[in-house]
Amino acid sequence: MVVNAQPAALRRLIDEVGNVDQVGVEERVAKYATRSIKKTAKVWGLRTAVSMVDLTTLEGKDTPGKVASLCAKARRPHDTGDIPAVAAVCVYPSMVRHARRALGEGSGVRIASVATAFPSGQAPLRTRLAEVRAAVEEGADEIDMVINRGAFLAGELGRVQDEISAVVEACGPAALKVILEVSELEAYDSIRAASFLALRVIREGDFIKTSTGKTGLNATLGNNQVMLEAIRDHYLATGVAAGMKPAGGIRTAKQALQFLIAVKETLGDAWLDNTRYRFGASALLNDLVRQLEKERTGAYQAPFYFSEAAESY
Amino acid sequence: MPAPSARPSSRSSRRAPELRFGDRWTFDPAPETADPKLKPRYDLFINGRFTAPKSGRYFETINPADERKLAEIALAGAADVDAAYAAARRAFPAWSRLPGAERGKYLFRIARLLQDRAREFAVAETLNGGKPIKESRDFDVPMTAAHFFYHAGWADKLEYVAPGARVAPLGVVGQVIPWNFPLLMLAWKLGPALAAGNTVVLKPAETTSITCLKFAEILQEAGLPPGVVNFVAGAGETGAAVVAHPSADKIAFTGSTEVGKAILRSLAGTEKKLTLELGGKAANLILDDAPLDQAVEGIVNGIFFNQGHVCCAGSRLLVQESVAEEVLARLRRRIATLRVGDPMDKNTDIGAINSRAQLKRITALVASGVREGATLHQPACVLPEKGFYFRPSVFSDVTMSHRIAREEIFGPVLSVLTFRTIDEAVEKANNTAYGLSAGVWTGKGSRILKLSAELKAGVVWANTYNKFDPASPFGGYKESGFGREGGRHGLLDYVRVG
Structure with a gap:
């Protein structure tokens, strides 16, 4: 990290919220991968992970039919076994009403919509806010916004924070997830600072989220850890409990369990719940289901026994 | 140093937020099963x-x-x-x-x-x-x-x-x-x-x-x-x-x-x-600009690695006063998640003390710390009934004249002291009969260079602890x-x- 390349405002914020040592973080998270999760603990972890999935499709080629099939998969991830529904489906704003029709009311599966000119965020603020309001009106329970990385990197931190505040207001009753797009922030120091920018204006029950899934590097145990620690510090200082959503790049059940171990050892019991922790993923769900079926039956089933309804990031 | 317990907010009487590391997700035993092929x-x-x-x-x-x-x-x-x-x-x-x-x-x-x-x-x-x-x-x-x-x-x-x-x-x-x-x-x-x-x-x-x-x-x-x-x-x-x-x-x-x-x-x-x-009684120095979470991780690795049976263990923690309370709070939260117990379980972080004699020595020194007025913090973990075990222990309110600040304990026991200036830190760190190792945690490279020259120890680790390599000379x-x-x-x- 080249410290001098940081704008003065960002350096001041880092001084205030504390810095992060890259080697130390990566050493810490490597230890999560050495935990050995067996038997009932494994089943609990896998089931909990299923219940935390935001089952996602975010593609130009999405259709109402694709979204309907995604919703069916979300409610009932597998036709045998006792597998819980996922937390939410995550779609583009234009697909929210199709998701609402497919899920109906009272399915227990929430509808999340990316908004604010996802994934770049490069649209005028009033356009982004209008998009948020439209998605909420169409039935979105949760909004996944992207922060203004251009403003962040230029040191206009006040602007970044004001925009998040404006989106909070536009969300109304809907929960908000603030995507930091960690791969564009470059250093752990900046990820921690950006986490605080968001945490200081979001509400209890809102989330911070790693990435859009549209860039090269997405959720890693390292940036997950830095954001969990920011959530913890903010909670201990203010009492406001924010949630966390790593997104993109988590494809296997084994990875998901490692992320959950990080949650267990950093934030404790209260965050082992889909009101405070989510996985933004699609391919992950079938691997979780496959591992659960293996625990139930004692044998791995071929991939074609598991319905493909969610091939996206 | 102020009392380190989770303090209620001074502005209101509501309970301060605290994290709960309980039994929401308990791990099943994960024993290593390879045959050690022992002879009688x-x-x-x-x-x-x-x-x-x-x-x-x-x-x-x-x-x-x-x-x-x-x-x-x-x-x-x-x-x-x-x-x-x-x-x-x-x-x-x-x-x-x-x-x-x-x-x-x-x-x-x-x-x-x-x-x-x-x-x-x-x-x-x-x-x-x-x-x-x-x-x-x-x-x-x-x-x-x-x-x-x-x-x-x-x-x-x-x-x-x-x-x-x-x-x-x-x-x-x-x-x-x-x-x-x-x-x-x-x-x-x-x-x-x-x-x-x-x-x-x-x-x-x-x-x-x-x-x-x-x-x-x-x-x-x-x-x-x-x-x-x-x-x-x-x-x-x-x-x-x-x-x-x-x-x-x-x-x-x-x-x-x-x-x-x-x-x-x-x-x-x-x-x-x-x-x-x-032996050793290494000073591990936490400066006010240190990356605190990683420093806490380094403290844990420094003193609880191998149950603290390490001659270069970072057994004397010297923290700059302005961050002392914060570091201690983080440290106490971190040790609540350490898993103490059966050494053969792959998830165990702290195993058994090597012998009854060593357990006795650790117990006696910890008792002396309490007697001399230091404040003992231990997590509430359950220890196995048989075998030699000792809870990870952190002493605050330690002074340089306490036995636990001077004698090598060779167990999972950390003594926390504070300092105000860097010169005071160096003086306290070097005020020991030993000189095997030391640690420095800071965001500033210039402070690392200054301290590694002034600390009289064979090894000085910077922003890490207990790192070994066959190519690196070790001694005191x-x-x-x-x-x-x-x-x-x-x-x-x-x-x-x-």
Whole structure:
């Protein structure tokens, strides 16, 4: 990290919220991968992970039919076994009403919509806010916004924070997830600072989220850890409990369990719940289901026994 | 220093937010199941053969995790030590004249054979020593192999150990090693001694002889010529016989400062060379601009690694006053998530204390800390009923005159002190009889450079702790001993330069 390349405002914020040592973080998270999760603990972890999935499709080629099939998969991830529904489906704003029709009311599966000119965020603020309001009106329970990385990197931190505040207001009753797009922030120091920018204006029950899934590097145990620690510090200082959503790049059940171990050892019991922790993923769900079926039956089933309804990031 | 407990907010009377590390997701037991292939009885290893002790006496060795007997170990008396030295003396001419590349081949073979049997040795190390299996699996055994590989590479390059001078092996070396890292300490001793062309008589620690004597199987398998390495097991008396033997050209000892001083006295006036790696009371300095979460991780790694049975453990934490409360709060939250218990469980972070005697010593020193007015913090973890266990412990309100701030505890016990200025930190850090290691945590490179020059310690770690490498010399100042192990410096202590 080249410290001098940081704008003065960002350096001041880092001084205030504390810095992060890259080697130390990566050493810490490597230890999560050495935990050995067996038997009932494994089943609990896998089931909990299923219940935390935001089952996602975010593609130009999405259709109402694709979204309907995604919703069916979300409610009932597998036709045998006792597998819980996922937390939410995550779609583009234009697909929210199709998701609402497919899920109906009272399915227990929430509808999340990316908004604010996802994934770049490069649209005028009033356009982004209008998009948020439209998605909420169409039935979105949760909004996944992207922060203004251009403003962040230029040191206009006040602007970044004001925009998040404006989106909070536009969300109304809907929960908000603030995507930091960690791969564009470059250093752990900046990820921690950006986490605080968001945490200081979001509400209890809102989330911070790693990435859009549209860039090269997405959720890693390292940036997950830095954001969990920011959530913890903010909670201990203010009492406001924010949630966390790593997104993109988590494809296997084994990875998901490692992320959950990080949650267990950093934030404790209260965050082992889909009101405070989510996985933004699609391919992950079938691997979780496959591992659960293996625990139930004692044998791995071929991939074609598991319905493909969610091939996206 | 202010009271470190989770303080209620000064502005309101509502309870301060706190995290709960409870039983929402308890882990099932995850025992390592590899067979340690223990024999019921281990004989001495002299002249390439397992040999019964001349006295016919054996002693029991136990598993400190459940106090159950593991095996009987032959007790070496003066006559056995004599036989071992005679074998080493006979083996010396041929071994020292062997081309370096040939000696290197043996060392490479030994390293590879250990890697082949890594799980078996890791389990045996954990069974006999009490350390968590994840440490013997991920640290002790791989690091042991790494030391043999490293020194294998040196065997045919000895002319570069002291450029411009000729080097020759010393002869027969007597070595006595401690119980905290049985295999690794054996590698630190054997690697440079053998690479340089010496022959060896080595005594493992009384409580942890098994992996040393199992290692003799590897030496046999590697075809090491008889007498090049000899193992004599036993307690203090055997050690004294090894050290006092007239045939020894050099003594290398790792262990307590008390015994080290006795050895130093006993060797006065003899021709024997000596290296001592003794105790420590390392200062781990946390400056106000340190990355705090990583520093806390380093504190945990510094003091709870191997149950704190580490001579370079960061047992004195010196925190700058402005961040002291914050660091202590984070530290207490972190130790609440440490898993204490069965060393053979892959999820165990802190295993068993090595022996009843050591547990007693730790307990007594902790009691003295409480008596002298320090505040003790321990997490509420459940300890197994049988076996030797001690909760990870953190003392705050410690002053420099407390016993827990001056004496080596050699257990999972951290003493926290504070400082205001960097000069005060240096003064406190150096105000100790020891000088083995130190740690510095800061965001500023200039502070690292300043402190690493001013701290009187053989190793200074910056923004990390307890990092080892075969190429990096390790050793102390003052009562922590003299001589270095590892790297070129370590080899110099096993050769005559002339």
